[in-house]
Each structure stands twice: as structure tokens, then as C-alpha cells.
Amino acid sequence: MEIDKAITGCDDQRLQTKYNNATYVIQRALSLYSIEEVAFSFNGGKDSTVLLHLLRAGYFLHKRGQINANGDLKDFPIRTIYFESPCTFSEINSFTYDTAATYDLQIDTIRLDFKSGLEAFLKENPIRAIFLGVRIGDPTAVGQEQFSPSSPGWPPFMRVNPILDWSYRDVWAFLLTCKVKYCSLYDQGYTSIGSIYDTVPNSLLSISNSSNTFKPAYLLADGRLERAGRVKKLSVTSGKPHADNNGLTSLDLHKNSMFTASIIAVGDEILFGTVEDQLGPYLCRKLHSIGWSVLQLSVVHNNVDSVAEEVERQKSTCDMVFIYGGVGPLHSDVTLAGIAKAFGVRLAPDEEFEEYLRHIIGDQCIGDRNEMAQLPEGITELLHHDKLSVPLIMCQNIIILNATNVLELEKQWECLIELTKSSDLLTLLEPYVSKQVTTNLSDVEIAQPLSKLCLEFPDLYIGCYRKTRYGSVIVSFKGKDQARVESAIKALHQKFEPGAFTAMN
Ligand SMILES: Cc1cc2nc3c(=O)[nH]c(=O)nc-3n(C[C@H](O)[C@H](O)[C@H](O)COP(=O)(O)O)c2cc1C
Numbered sequence: 001m002e003i004d005k006a007i008t009g010c011d012d013q014r015l016q017t018k019y020n021n022a023t024y025v026i027q028r029a030l031s032l033y034s035i036e037e038v039a040f041s042f043n044g045g046k047d048s049t050v051l052l053h054l055l056r057a058g059y060f061l062h063k064r065g066q067i068n069a070n071g072d073l074k075d076f077p078i079r080t081i082y083f084e085s086p087c088t089f090s091e092i093n094s095f096t097y098d099t100a101a102t103y104d105l106q107i108d109t110i111r112l113d114f115k116s117g118l119e120a121f122l123k124e125n126p127i128r129a130i131f132l133g134v135r136i137g138d139p140t141a142v143g144q145e146q147f148s149p150s151s152p153g154w155p156p157f158m159r160v161n162p163i164l165d166w167s168y169r170d171v172w173a174f175l176l177t178c179k180v181k182y183c184s185l186y187d188q189g190y191t192s193i194g195s196i197y198d199t200v201p202n203s204l205l206s207i208s209n210s211s212n213t214f215k216p217a218y219l220l221a222d223g224r225l226e227r228a229g230r231v232k233k234l235s236v237t238s239g240k241p242h243a244d245n246n247g248l249t250s251l252d253l254h255k256n257s258m259f260t261a262s263i264i265a266v267g268d269e270i271l272f273g274t275v276e277d278q279l280g281p282y283l284c285r286k287l288h289s290i291g292w293s294v295l296q297l298s299v300v301h302n303n304v305d306s307v308a309e310e311v312e313r314q315k316s317t318c319d320m321v322f323i324y325g326g327v328g329p330l331h332s333d334v335t336l337a338g339i340a341k342a343f344g345v346r347l348a349p350d351e352e353f354e355e356y357l358r359h360i361i362g363d364q365c366i367g368d369r370n371e372m373a374q375l376p377e378g379i380t381e382l383l384h385h386d387k388l389s390v391p392l393i394m395c396q397n398i399i400i401l402n403a404t405n406v407l408e409l410e411k412q413w414e415c416l417i418e419l420t421k422s423s424d425l426l427t428l429l430e431p432y433v434s435k436q437v438t439t440n441l442s443d444v445e446i447a448q449p450l451s452k453l454c455l456e457f458p459d460l461y462i463g464c465y466r467k468t469r470y471g472s473v474i475v476s477f478k479g480k481d482q483a484r485v486e487s488a489i490k491a492l493h494q495k496f497e498p499g500a501f502t503a504m505n
């Protein structure tokens, strides 16, 4: 069988391991379900093309011994379903049908949406499991395993994902090693293909001196950017609005916007009082300096559930959550596990991160797997910066900082800000204007006029604090508009005898 020969004969050990695992999953599925009970969801995309050939190989291995002497597998008895839509690229459509003809696929074309189409198809056919070319990193892969029952509300069947753990690089290594045909759009710079309305060639592959010539998809160096050719829907859900086409910068667009962050420190020692948290206050100052509001700074125990509960609460109320402490290989380093739990995903080895760690810790890790390289699956992005020996980890809107002191944090913060300039990671807002005045009047004397002042200036933050119980009171004013801050201070002066308040800064 040519696929099996190509892979077993190549010298790419990683690809061989991926191939062995995927064909193993396929063979297990073929042992669990009869051939009439399985279907292959094929759409002519690169991932489903990989899966087609893996299914051919897996079926061959499953049936080995019963095959004719030369080992050629003419038959591909797995029922194939294709959801055809008027929004499909014509190249994808013709590749799908040409491939079906080449490999004798029994193809059923469904012209309904996925859910209704599957409901109708499963009524007519005794299907119990469907093979899909879903990979970790696909938006729909979150929470899925190699065998995942269909979701509630969907007809019941098992989703079988043999290439769930394959990277972009693995997909291309397989297609090129096996020398199989793939859709021509991938040679024109398309790296992931959706509908004609939401897919363009990946600009990272554009050839610099030509506006519409692109390099082939297999040359994309960073597979995490394979969906960069998908047209983005404007959304601000993760605190990352996109710059618009008129060249407006984030700052122009978000001068008056409000972005909120929360900070979570993970550390039993802080809660025991053994160490004092200095990173939280530092982050508050830094976030404030870029015009963000910090809604909460909390400290939790080094315990998976404590981290998970806090992350779950904060991730939906804030634009960005910063978390530090509990990152590393020790028993108490549970931050990543807590984040994974909050998102309902598992921790899985991340090869790219492992490579960075290997540079730093060399072969010191015990066993064949570096536990520190296990990251929340499907939701993780690595934030690279030349000045950082290990990239920062971002899981959706959670940024994990591994700094252990203010100096290290300072460096990581600077890198985040530099990254922001090229990628809209954190939106830089108009900074806050802050003024403080002090008085020797008593709390009782100033309480009522100050309450009134707050009502008159609802757009400002007006707060009071004192450094000693009986000394002077400090009143602080914060806002984004200098003139408003000045007016509020003037209004305060007018409510009291001249000289009752003195400016501090
Ligand atoms: C065979 C098949 C089975 C699917 N099963 C599920 C499912 O169980 N749960 C679910 O939420 N989506 C399911 N989907 C839908 C996909 O997860 C996802 O919504 C779809 O691929 C996204 O396509 P879009 O980007 O064109 O919207 C299924 C899709 C196919 C083709």
C-alpha cells in the first residue's frame, strides 16, 4: 500500500509516530464499529485529504492478511459525506469530486447545513461514527478528544478525530512525503479554506514585490498562523480589536474606551504571609499607565480548583486576565492545570514550547516527557519576543507571566508592550490623568461635600485615603480628561474656605 510504504520508508521519525498513532485510532474505530456504521466527512481541504489517505492506510492495515498478494487496496468501502454549499470554492468542489473518482469513494453529497444534514443522513443510514479531519488549533476542536461523542443537540454519533494532535507542519510533511494530490488553492497561498466569502490567501505568504502572488501553503513557517487568511469578524471579545482599513491606530479608535483587567496571584506563601506580593501592585501601575482599569487583584492557593474557579470568574468579566505564580515543574505549580480546567480542555504536550525549554534546561528533565511543556490544548498561543528566552503563554484572554520578581516582570511587561505595537495584543489607551490634594479637615467635615462632588463628576474616579488615622486626608482624582480633573478640583476648593486643600502633585 503506497501510503504505508512512503511513511515507513521515510526518515521522518516524528511523522512516523503521528502516522502510527492516527492509523491506530482508525483501526480501533474499525474494530469497534462495522464498516456500514462508519462514515468519512470529506471536504477536499488539506486536513481531510490527509485523513483520506490515513483511512485508506488504516483500512489496509486493519484488513491486512485478507488483502490480495500485491497488497493494493482498490476498494475504499467507507461511506463518504460531503456538505456542498454554493459558497464553496470551485477548486475545492472539483478537487473533492475528482478525488472521489480517483479513489472510488462512495460519496453522498449533502446540500443542507451540517446539523440538519447529519440528522437526515443518520435517519437513512446506520452510521455510529464519523471520521473528521479536525486538528487541535481549529476553533471547533476545543474540548475534543480522539473519540468525542457529538454535542448535545446534535444527532448521536461518535466523532473520531485521528489527526487531532497533528500540527500544520505534520499535515504538510505527510502530503509531501506521500506525494498525494491536494487542492490547487494551497499552491496559491491559501492555508486554511472556508467559504469564498471568508477566505483569502494568507498574506504571510505574499511575495514582497508582487501584490497578488503567493508562495505555497507548505512554506508557511509558523503553523499557528494558518488561519490568517480567514477574514476576521470585528469583535472585541478578547480585548483585541483590530485596526481598521483607514489606518486608524488602536489608540485613535479607543481613546475613550474602557478596557478592564484582573490580576490573579497564585501563591500559598502570600496567603501564609511568608512573602509579600510585589508583582500585583506593579502590574496595577503598569496597566493603569496604559489606560486600563484593574477590576480585581486576587490571591489564590496553589490548588487546581482554586485557580480554575478564579480564572473562570475573571475571564468572562474582564478583557484580559494576568496570572502569575504556580508556573513550573513542581508539585505546587498548578496554574496551567487550573486554566485548562477553567476552559474545559486538557493539558497536552506543546512541541514548540518544549523546544524552548530544552534549550534552557537541556536534558535535565526526568522521563521522556517534559511536564512543563504541557499547555492547555487548543486555546494556547505563544508570545515570542527576542528578549525572552521562553515565550509567554496566552490562553485566550489569560496571559501567564512566569516572572518571580519585579525586575523579571518589568522585562516581560516591556516585551508585551512591544508585541502590542505589532499585534494589537493589548490595546493601548489614553493614560489616566491623576491629581491629588490634601487637607487637615476631618473626615466628617469633608464627607458630604465630597459625595456631592462625586455626583457632579460621575466620569471621574474620586477617592480618599489617609496614611495615618489622625493625620491629613488625601483626596485623589483620576480620569482620562485633564480639564475635567482640573474642574473637579476647582469645584472642591469652592465648597470650602480658601486654603483648606493643598495640591500634592
Ligand atoms: C461530520 C460533522 C460532525 C459535526 N459534529 C458536531 C458536533 O457534534 N457538535 C458541534 O458543535 N459541531 C459539530 N460539527 C460542526 C463543526 O464543529 C463546526 O461547527 C463546523 O465545522 C464549523 O464550520 P464553519 O466554520 O463553516 O461554521 C460537525 C461538523 C461535521 C462536518
Ligand SMILES: Nc1ncnc2c1ncn2[C@@H]1O[C@H](COP(=O)(O)OP(=O)(O)OP(=O)(O)O)[C@@H](O)[C@H]1O
Pocket (backbone or CB within 6 Å): 041, 042, 043, 044, 045, 046, 047, 048, 049, 081, 082, 083, 084, 131, 132, 133, 134, 135, 138, 191, 192, 193, 194
Ligand atoms: N463541507 C464539509 N463537508 C464534509 N466535511 C467537512 C466539511 N467542512 C468541514 N468538514 C470536516 O471538518 C474537518 C475540519 O475542517 P477544516 O476546514 O478545519 O479542515 P480542512 O478543510 O480539511 O482543511 P483546511 O483547514 O485547510 O480548510 C474536515 O477535515 C472535514 O472532516
Ligand SMILES: [Mg+2]
Pocket (backbone or CB within 6 Å): 045, 192, 193, 194
Ligand atoms: Mg476547511
